[in-house]
Every structure is written in structure tokens, then in C-alpha cells.
Amino acid sequence: MKRIFYLILLVLLAFSCTKPKGVDVLIGDPTERVADTLAYLKKTLVDAPDGWKAYLSTAYSGGYGFYMKFDQDDRMKMIADLTDESSSAVKESTYRIRQIMNATLSFDTYNYITMLEDPNPDVYGGQAGKGMGSDVEFDYIKTVGDSLFFEGRKFKKALVLVKATNTESKEYLNKGYSNAIKSTNEFFTNNQNSYIEVDGLKYQVSINSGTKEVGAMTILPGNKVVSTTTNFYYTLDGFGCAMDSLASFGKANVVSKLKVGKINIVRIGEEDGKYFAIDENNKKYEIKNSIQPLVPLHLLIGSKYVGVYLDYKVLLPGTSTDGTTIINRYFNGLANGTPYYFNCGYFSLQWDKNNNRINLVGATSQSNCNSVWNTTIGYNYTLDEETGIFKLTKRSEAAGGYAAAILDQLDDFLINSSFKLEFVVDGSNVYAKMVGIERPNVQMTFDLF
Amino acid sequence: MKKLYSLCLGIALFSMLNSCNKEEKLDVKIENYDTFTSGxxxxxxxxxxxxxxxxxxxxxxxxxxxxxxxxxxxxxxxxxxxxxxxxxxxxxxxxxxxxxxxxxxxxxxxxxxxxxxxxxxxxxxxxxxxxxxxxxxxxxxxxxxxxxxxxxxxxxxxxxxxxxxxxxxxxxxxxxxxxxxxxxxxxxxxxxxxxxxxxxxxxxxxxxxxxxxxxxxxxxxxxxxxxxxxxxxxxxxxxxxxxxxxxxxxxxxxxxxxxxxxxxxxxxxxxxxxxxxxxxxxxxxxxxxGLAISNNYLGSLDWDIRNAWGIENTISEKQKVLFTNILDELGGWTTKTMTFQFVSATKAILNITFGDKDRTWTASYDFDIVKNPDNSFKISKSATQGTEGNYGNGALDWVLKDTQPLIDYLGSTTFTMNWKNAEINKNPNDYLQYLIMKDNKDPNATIFGKVNLRKY
Known part of the structure; x- marks a missing residue:
């Protein structure tokens, strides 16, 4: 019996090394498949006679736009929205399609795109050793229509190439891109409070050309601030939203969006001097400008604005009779309301939002305001965010100067009446108006700073 | 039975020999696709x-x-x-x-x-x-x-x-x-x-x-x-x-x-x-x-041109006249050595030893070294000299009689500093060995010295 076991064992052993054939009939020879993909990628890149519009996202600094033209001999030309130079001067370098883990597009000598990867902070301001968190090697992922999708090998951010038309290519190569970037930036500089209106709500649209992020913000009832941001890159007529990563690849994530209420904005485009936000259904929303910020003043004071002030003997529109009395008590008192003679002075209210404090500072001068002495009175405040009402209590008495006596009426008002702040628009000027709650007849308009 | 067993074992072993024998031809191409077009x-x-x-x-x-x-x-x-x-x-x-x-x-x-x-x-x-x-x-x-x-x-x-x-x-x-x-x-x-x-x-x-x-x-x-x-x-x-x-x-x-x-x-x-x-x-x-002097890299210069190196190298007439004046004898005593010692990038001491077979004295002079913007050097006797006996020796009339011409000459011009030219396979051993001070006023005048680096 034992011997039969040995025998069976030996026979089994004899067959033990039979191997299946290496090539799968359905999938094919892996070597051929690799060669196929590489050839396809190179051919597709080179066969676009007018080159490619491209954009990518970085890990630390928003999105960036490019124009790229690939040649058969491994050379390429590039334009990019990184700097004035990069958006107007064509730079040439090599590129290579390599087989690494996937078919990989490698920007293997220096060009604009590699500035984002450069670990030297002096090159483009990235982090030492990390740059902007971008790649020089991008794995090919998929083709959708006339777009190629890649993923950075290290930072896993998306790089998307879209075939350019002949007209577009001419524009990119003839400073059209840098001009477009300038106009877009100019529009948002001139229209500080640009907004679009969606479903009756105004959404403020703002861009940060430094971090390459675009944001939308609105105020819902109850002064609740809702905001979204996404990376953007410049286009020939505005900008597009840059897809962050292909992580959700498979869920038809073909375009990147800025969520604005119920709609998704995919790009901003210019038409006859007007700028429109365009959603994924190609519906346009004109970008308008509001002279006064869309966000209530009480949410901005202490952050966007440090506080309010009035220069010597200035009275601004919206100031009531009772308000004028309080203000003039200070300005007129400079000459004879204190033991000294002053020929100039001004006062300001400065918000310290972190500590819920306000300082009232009265400045007095005997040299036409060339040099001043400051008198400071400190207050603690509470803010009802819903109604925007400030209520103040004294924290410290007047200190450090000569204006205590003539700040008396203002001090009395601040302690005994809560107030709210409103924007006042006069032409293109924006002012802040303080309106008393317990003393509604007191209304004073200030400059914002 | 035993025979049968052995036979089976034999067959089994034989089949084992074949069991892992792969004879398939390798028909997969191994290609390196990582190539690029050269430019x-x-x-x-x-x-x-x-x-x-x-x-x-x-x-x-x-x-x-x-x-x-x-x-x-x-x-x-x-x-x-x-x-x-x-x-x-x-x-x-x-x-x-x-x-x-x-x-x-x-x-x-x-x-x-x-x-x-x-x-x-x-x-x-x-x-x-x-x-x-x-x-x-x-x-x-x-x-x-x-x-x-x-x-x-x-x-x-x-x-x-x-x-x-x-x-x-x-x-x-x-x-x-x-x-x-x-x-x-x-x-x-x-x-x-x-x-x-x-x-x-x-x-x-x-x-x-x-x-x-x-x-x-x-x-x-x-x-x-x-x-x-x-x-x-x-x-x-x-x-x-x-x-x-x-x-x-x-x-x-x-x-x-x-x-x-x-x-x-x-x-x-x-x-x-x-x-x-x-x-x-x-x-x-x-x-x-010049940089070696400015960095104070050099120790001293041997200026005794009677040494072998002084005979092997070309010494300018100017140097011969000025130096021989001192080296031939000093007030009847035998001149023993003459060195120009760098103290810092801006100070140096000229030391001359003399005497007979039993006794040796030193005559010393302090010099200021100033580097000019055109990289030339001004070497002039310091206004204040040291107070030790050496400086007293240097101030003796019969010493000054022989040294004054050299001191005056050094202060009268500026010098460009050069190494003696050395070439591989020819005179590599001259590398960094000799400093030649070239007179900027008289192109024929040079002061040749052998470099001695600082040591312990």
C-alpha cells in the first residue's frame, strides 16, 4: 500500500510542472498592447495639426492653462498662463512617450509646465522641495471625444488636452493668450463686486489670480454665507474650471465645475466686452458688477475693512442732524473744546474681530495733521449676526492724548445706543453708515478703510 | 515485488527528468520601448x-x-x-x-x-x-x-x-x-x-x-x-x-x-x-x-639670491644690484639670510641676519602692504617700526647704508604679483614655488623670491 502511494506521488510529480501558455487569446500579447498604446498616443498627439489646448491642476496652487504642439521628432512648443513671458513667448523643449507603468507622457526637458514642479522656490514660488505640487510625467488614462486625459504620476492631478482649432492655435502663438489674460484680470479688477444672478439670488464671483482659484459666494436668509471654490485656468476668452483629479474617473467626470446654487459653472467667457458665466448646459449668466459688496457690512468689518474714519471737518451724505451734532462736537471742539489749541484732527473706529473689541481713536494736531497725538477709548462689543446690531460696553477710558473732552458725545452714543452698519453708495464711492437703534435719529456716514 | 518496485521507481525518476523540461521556443519579443528621437x-x-x-x-x-x-x-x-x-x-x-x-x-x-x-x-x-x-x-x-x-x-x-x-x-x-x-x-x-x-x-x-x-x-x-x-x-x-x-x-x-x-x-x-x-x-x-597675498596664504619669501634657486633662475639686474649690496657684507659682518616675512594681508617684515661664525644678529624693518584697485601692490616701510633690538639694528647707520636703497626702491613703485610660470611635463616642481614681483614702472625690474609656506 505504502508503495502505491509512493508510485502515485511520483506520477503526480511527473506532471507537476506543466505550465499554461503565456498568451491570453482574448486580451492579446501584452507587449503588443503596450506598443499599440504608445503608438496611438504619439500618433494622436502629433496628428493634431493645430496642437492642443491643455490644463492641469496642482496640489498646492490651483489650475494652469497651456497650449501645446507636439512634433514627430520628440520636440514640442508650449505657451502657458504662468507669467507674462510664458503666455506670450513660445518655448521649445523635448517630450517623450514612455512606457513606465502606463503609457506616459513625459515633459523630459525644461519648459513652462516643469516650472510648476520645480522644487526651487526661486523659480516660481513653490514650496522648497515640493514646488507647486505638480508632475513632469503624466500617465495616459483615456480618450473622450477630442480630449485626452492624463494623470500626474506623483501628485495624481489631472492633465487634460483638448484639440485646438486653427484659429485658436494662431491666437495662442500670437500673444492672443496674454491679451486675453490681461483683459480677464482687468475685468475682475474693475468689477470688484462682480456677481451673477441665479434663481433670484446674487452670487458674488471672485478670482484669485495668485492661487488660481475662482470662488462663488452668496448670502442666504439669516446672513448665512455659502461659498464654493475651484481651480481655474485662463482661456482665450476668459477662464475654465480645472478638474482637480481623475479620481472619480468612470462617473463621466469630463468637465470640472464651480457649483453655484443648483447650477454648475464650467467656464467664463467674453462676448462683445461682456463676461458670462456658462453652465454645463451652455446656459449663460451675465456677470454684472454691484458697486456695494454683496455681503452685509457687519460681516466684512474687521476683515475686509479695518474700520471707519472721518477726516478733518468732512461730512458725508446720509449723516443726520443729530449725527452732525456729534461729529461737529469733535471737529469744532479741536480749536476750543480742550485746554489746548488744535488746528486739525480726525477720528476712527477700529475693529478687532478676534477679540470682539473696538477702539475709538481721536487724533489731534497742532501742525495741520502732519503729526498727531492719539487718544484711545476701548470698547468690548457683541454682534447679533442675524440682525447686524452691535452693542458696546466700555473696556478702557480715554488714554494717551488730549482729545478725551471732545470725544464725549460720541462715547456717550456708543455706550448708550446699539447700532447697525449699512453701505451708502454715492456715485462710485462706497461709505459706511452707522444707524442708532435706541437713538434712531443718530445717523453718521464714515469712510471705510 | 522488489524488482517491480525498483522498476516503477526507475520509470518515475526517468519521468521526473522530463517533467520540467521546457522545450517551447521563446517567441516573445523583449523590446525596450523607452526610446527617443535624437536631436x-x-x-x-x-x-x-x-x-x-x-x-x-x-x-x-x-x-x-x-x-x-x-x-x-x-x-x-x-x-x-x-x-x-x-x-x-x-x-x-x-x-x-x-x-x-x-x-x-x-x-x-x-x-x-x-x-x-x-x-x-x-x-x-x-x-x-x-x-x-x-x-x-x-x-x-x-x-x-x-x-x-x-x-x-x-x-x-x-x-x-x-x-x-x-x-x-x-x-x-x-x-x-x-x-x-x-x-x-x-x-x-x-x-x-x-x-x-x-x-x-x-x-x-x-x-x-x-x-x-x-x-x-x-x-x-x-x-x-x-x-x-x-x-x-x-x-x-x-x-x-x-x-x-x-x-x-x-x-x-x-x-x-x-x-x-x-x-x-x-x-x-x-x-x-x-x-x-x-x-x-x-x-x-x-x-x-595677488590673491594669495590678500588671503595671507604665504608664509615668507626667501630673498637670499645666493642660494641655489637664485642661480638656477633669472634674476633681474635691478634685484642683483640692490640685493648684492646687502648680501655681500653688512658693516664688515657676513650677511647670513634675507627673508621677507608676511605677517598678515597688510603687514610684512624684512629680516636680514648677519654676524660671524659665532654670533648672529637680525636687522628688521616693518612694511605696509596695500592692495590697489588695479590689483597692484604698494610695499612701503611702515611709519612706525617695532621697538625690539632687531629694529634698532636695522636703524644703525652702517646697516642703513646698504639697506636704504632697497627700502627706497620698494616704496617708489607698485608691483604686480606673479607666480613663476610652471608647466606640466616641463617644470611642474616650480608650481607655487616662486613669487615674482613685477615693477609696474620699470618693465625690466623684477624681485624674485622663493615661497616658504607657514609650518609648525
Whole structure:
């Protein structure tokens, strides 16, 4: 019996090394498949006679736009929205399609795109050793229509190439891109409070050309601030939203969006001097400008604005009779309301939002305001965010100067009446108006700073 | 039954022999798809480096050529030729001139890998180069490389020569004696803030990095001797103190001996040729005699032209007249020695000893050395002289009678400092041995002196 076991064992052993054939009939020879993909990628890149519009996202600094033209001999030309130079001067370098883990597009000598990867902070301001968190090697992922999708090998951010038309290519190569970037930036500089209106709500649209992020913000009832941001890159007529990563690849994530209420904005485009936000259904929303910020003043004071002030003997529109009395008590008192003679002075209210404090500072001068002495009175405040009402209590008495006596009426008002702040628009000027709650007849308009 | 069993066993064993016998033909192509189309730059590399030296230059980005955890930027194409020209002229050609074509073709690293940015370490330091496996040198930071800046070129070559030393060491081991010189002072944590240059030098190491390992130490010594120069090395050794000086010089002699024994290369000739290239091609002023004086690298000048060197070299008429006046006799006494001793970059003392066979006195004069904007030097007797007896001797009438003409002459003009010209395969031993002060007013007048470096 034992011997039969040995025998069976030996026979089994004899067959033990039979191997299946290496090539799968359905999938094919892996070597051929690799060669196929590489050839396809190179051919597709080179066969676009007018080159490619491209954009990518970085890990630390928003999105960036490019124009790229690939040649058969491994050379390429590039334009990019990184700097004035990069958006107007064509730079040439090599590129290579390599087989690494996937078919990989490698920007293997220096060009604009590699500035984002450069670990030297002096090159483009990235982090030492990390740059902007971008790649020089991008794995090919998929083709959708006339777009190629890649993923950075290290930072896993998306790089998307879209075939350019002949007209577009001419524009990119003839400073059209840098001009477009300038106009877009100019529009948002001139229209500080640009907004679009969606479903009756105004959404403020703002861009940060430094971090390459675009944001939308609105105020819902109850002064609740809702905001979204996404990376953007410049286009020939505005900008597009840059897809962050292909992580959700498979869920038809073909375009990147800025969520604005119920709609998704995919790009901003210019038409006859007007700028429109365009959603994924190609519906346009004109970008308008509001002279006064869309966000209530009480949410901005202490952050966007440090506080309010009035220069010597200035009275601004919206100031009531009772308000004028309080203000003039200070300005007129400079000459004879204190033991000294002053020929100039001004006062300001400065918000310290972190500590819920306000300082009232009265400045007095005997040299036409060339040099001043400051008198400071400190207050603690509470803010009802819903109604925007400030209520103040004294924290410290007047200190450090000569204006205590003539700040008396203002001090009395601040302690005994809560107030709210409103924007006042006069032409293109924006002012802040303080309106008393317990003393509604007191209304004073200030400059914002 | 036993027979049957044996038979079965036999068959089984036989079938085992066949069981793993694969006879299928290998019909899968193994191809490297990682190729690229070469351009004019690749042709230049082929013609200048691959064909003559079998050197491959990888300038197109490959992640596997650097630490994959790092982010390193690719090279700018237009930096490749300037960088490799520096390698050719101040590394390959230097070794070829001194060690012969065969030597450099055999031992040169076969692969140069170039990257555009530095290699940033988390501790904030930035690496400039590495060497691997006796074969490859990786150079980082090319995009900031400027071949018109001699100091940048010198820094770059420090890396190349350092890394090449590793390759030499991988072919011929470092002599065991070397390790004994600074045994116990090697420090893995060499980047520690306590390991300053002063601390490292005090222990006998040329740089803090030398302390990392024996191999690095050896490479730093050779690369500093060649690239930073002999005077830089000797100055570092002297200023490090007596104990360290001995270690510095012992290491230097082992390194020199190693190069001669194993590779038949004279380090002095390497220094000479390297310096010539740096000065003629890259306009470096780091090796000039003037700079040696400004840096206080020199100890003293032997001005006794009666010595053998004074006979072997050409001494100008002017110097002969002025010096013979002093050297023939001094007030009836025999003049014994005459040296011009540098005290600092701005002070020097002229010492003349005289006497008879039993007695010796010294006559001394203090001099001020002033460097002019045009790099010439003014050497004039100091307004205030020392108060010791030597200075009293110098002030004696019968001494001044012979010395005053020289003192007056020195103060009457400005001098340009030069080394005596030395060439490899001709007079390498004259390298850094003689300082020639050239009179800017009288082109025929020079003051020749033999350099004696400071020692313990």
C-alpha cells in the first residue's frame, strides 16, 4: 500500500510542472498592447495639426492653462498662463512617450509646465522641495471625444488636452493668450463686486489670480454665507474650471465645475466686452458688477475693512442732524473744546474681530495733521449676526492724548445706543453708515478703510 | 515485488527528468520601448563624449535616476552643452593631459545624469551631486548653472572631482593607513550643527562633510587639493592648529602617494593643469599670487639670491644690484639670510641676519602692504617700526647704508604679483614655488623670491 502511494506521488510529480501558455487569446500579447498604446498616443498627439489646448491642476496652487504642439521628432512648443513671458513667448523643449507603468507622457526637458514642479522656490514660488505640487510625467488614462486625459504620476492631478482649432492655435502663438489674460484680470479688477444672478439670488464671483482659484459666494436668509471654490485656468476668452483629479474617473467626470446654487459653472467667457458665466448646459449668466459688496457690512468689518474714519471737518451724505451734532462736537471742539489749541484732527473706529473689541481713536494736531497725538477709548462689543446690531460696553477710558473732552458725545452714543452698519453708495464711492437703534435719529456716514 | 518496485521507481525518476523540461521556443519579443528621437544635442554628445570616451549623458528626465521620493526638475536643454564642456575641459582633459588618454578613457564615469534643480533634503540642505557604483555621476541644479561665473564653475567641478575620486577608490582601495589618521573622529551625523567647519578643521578634516566617512574624507582631500588649490589646503591646515596640521599633511601625503602608486599621476601636475584651465578658459582669479597675498596664504619669501634657486633662475639686474649690496657684507659682518616675512594681508617684515661664525644678529624693518584697485601692490616701510633690538639694528647707520636703497626702491613703485610660470611635463616642481614681483614702472625690474609656506 505504502508503495502505491509512493508510485502515485511520483506520477503526480511527473506532471507537476506543466505550465499554461503565456498568451491570453482574448486580451492579446501584452507587449503588443503596450506598443499599440504608445503608438496611438504619439500618433494622436502629433496628428493634431493645430496642437492642443491643455490644463492641469496642482496640489498646492490651483489650475494652469497651456497650449501645446507636439512634433514627430520628440520636440514640442508650449505657451502657458504662468507669467507674462510664458503666455506670450513660445518655448521649445523635448517630450517623450514612455512606457513606465502606463503609457506616459513625459515633459523630459525644461519648459513652462516643469516650472510648476520645480522644487526651487526661486523659480516660481513653490514650496522648497515640493514646488507647486505638480508632475513632469503624466500617465495616459483615456480618450473622450477630442480630449485626452492624463494623470500626474506623483501628485495624481489631472492633465487634460483638448484639440485646438486653427484659429485658436494662431491666437495662442500670437500673444492672443496674454491679451486675453490681461483683459480677464482687468475685468475682475474693475468689477470688484462682480456677481451673477441665479434663481433670484446674487452670487458674488471672485478670482484669485495668485492661487488660481475662482470662488462663488452668496448670502442666504439669516446672513448665512455659502461659498464654493475651484481651480481655474485662463482661456482665450476668459477662464475654465480645472478638474482637480481623475479620481472619480468612470462617473463621466469630463468637465470640472464651480457649483453655484443648483447650477454648475464650467467656464467664463467674453462676448462683445461682456463676461458670462456658462453652465454645463451652455446656459449663460451675465456677470454684472454691484458697486456695494454683496455681503452685509457687519460681516466684512474687521476683515475686509479695518474700520471707519472721518477726516478733518468732512461730512458725508446720509449723516443726520443729530449725527452732525456729534461729529461737529469733535471737529469744532479741536480749536476750543480742550485746554489746548488744535488746528486739525480726525477720528476712527477700529475693529478687532478676534477679540470682539473696538477702539475709538481721536487724533489731534497742532501742525495741520502732519503729526498727531492719539487718544484711545476701548470698547468690548457683541454682534447679533442675524440682525447686524452691535452693542458696546466700555473696556478702557480715554488714554494717551488730549482729545478725551471732545470725544464725549460720541462715547456717550456708543455706550448708550446699539447700532447697525449699512453701505451708502454715492456715485462710485462706497461709505459706511452707522444707524442708532435706541437713538434712531443718530445717523453718521464714515469712510471705510 | 522488489524488482517491480525498483522498476516503477526507475520509470518515475526517468519521468521526473522530463517533467520540467521546457522545450517551447521563446517567441516573445523583449523590446525596450523607452526610446527617443535624437536631436542635434544628442549628436553633440555622441561626437564629443560617447565616441571618444564611451560616456552616456542622460539629460532627459528619468525618475529612476534620482531618489523617487524627491521632486526634481528636468534640465533646460541649453544648459547641457555648457555643463558638459566644463566637464570635458576641466576634468577629462585635465586627467588626459596628466594621466594620459588611456587612463581617463578607462576610469572616467561612463554615465553623467543631469537634473535642472537641486536635490532638496527635508533638513533644508540641497545636494549638488552624487556618484554611484564606480560608474555614474549625477549633477543637480543645472538650470542655475552659469559657465561665465568662475566661482560657479569651480563649485560645480568640486562635485565632479569629488565624485570621480570615489570611482578611483572603487577601483583601487583607499590605503588602510589613511583611516588611522583621524580614527574615531568620523561622524555619521555630520550635518549636526555642532560639526562646524572650525570643529571639523580642528580635528584634521578639510570640510564638515569629510567627517561622514573615510571615503568622503579621501575624496574631499583630493578634490580640494585640485579644485580649491594647494594654498587653500595648506592655509586650512595651518590655521587649524598644530595637531590638525600634522593630520592634514599626513592625509595629503597618503593621497598623493596613492595617486602615484596606483595611477602614476602626480597630484601637483593635476593642480597645475586644472589651474591653467580655470584661468585661461573660465577667467578664474582664485589662484593668483595677488590673491594669495590678500588671503595671507604665504608664509615668507626667501630673498637670499645666493642660494641655489637664485642661480638656477633669472634674476633681474635691478634685484642683483640692490640685493648684492646687502648680501655681500653688512658693516664688515657676513650677511647670513634675507627673508621677507608676511605677517598678515597688510603687514610684512624684512629680516636680514648677519654676524660671524659665532654670533648672529637680525636687522628688521616693518612694511605696509596695500592692495590697489588695479590689483597692484604698494610695499612701503611702515611709519612706525617695532621697538625690539632687531629694529634698532636695522636703524644703525652702517646697516642703513646698504639697506636704504632697497627700502627706497620698494616704496617708489607698485608691483604686480606673479607666480613663476610652471608647466606640466616641463617644470611642474616650480608650481607655487616662486613669487615674482613685477615693477609696474620699470618693465625690466623684477624681485624674485622663493615661497616658504607657514609650518609648525
Amino acid at each position: 542635434p544635442l544628442d549628436d553633440w554628445i555622441y561626437k564629443n563624449l560617447t565616441q571618444p570616451y564611451n560616456i552616456e549623458v542622460i539629460y532627459r528626465y528619468q525618475r529612476n535616476m534620482h531618489d523617487i521620493n524627491k521632486n526634481i526638475a528636468p534640465t533646460q536643454e541649453d544648459k547641457v552643452i555648457p555643463q558638459m564642456e566644463v566637464v570635458m575641459k576641466a576634468f577629462l582633459d585635465v586627467y588626459a593631459a596628466v594621466g594620459g588618454e588611456m587612463f581617463i578613457k578607462t576610469f572616467t564615469p561612463k554615465q553623467f545624469v543631469l537634473f535642472g534643480s537641486g536635490d532638496y533634503d527635508p533638513d533644508g540642505s540641497v545636494k549638488g551631486g552624487t556618484a554611484d557604483g564606480g560608474r555614474r555621476i549625477t549633477l543637480y541644479g543645472l538650470n542655475g548653472f552659469d559657465n561665465t561665473n568662475a566661482n560657479a564653475v569651480q563649485g560645480n567641478l568640486q562635485v565632479v572631482h569629488h565624485e570621480f575620486t570615489h570611482i578611483l577608490n572603487q577601483n583601487r582601495l583607499i590605503p588602510p593607513d589613511y583611516e588611522q589618521v583621524c580614527k574615531g573622529d568620523y561622524l555619521a551625523d555630520w550635518t549636526s550643527s555642532k560639526n562646524t567647519t572650525a570643529v571639523a578643521r580642528g580635528l584634521g578634516f578639510i570640510t564638515p562633510y569629510s567627517r561622514k566617512a573615510v571615503g568622503e574624507d579621501f575624496a574631499e582631500v583630493l578634490s580640494h587639493l585640485i579644485v580649491a588649490g594647494q594654498l587653500f589646503y595648506d592655509n586650512a591646515a595651518y590655521t587649524a592648529g598644530k595637531d590638525a596640521y600634522a593630520k592634514f599633511k599626513l592625509k595629503e601625503s597618503i593621497v598623493r602617494d596613492y595617486m602615484t602608486q596606483y595611477y602614476n599621476i602626480d597630484v601637483t601636475q593635476l593642480q597645475l593643469e586644472f589651474q591653467r584651465i580655470m584661468e585661461s578658459i573660465y577667467k578664474s582669479t582664485n589662484y593668483t599670487a
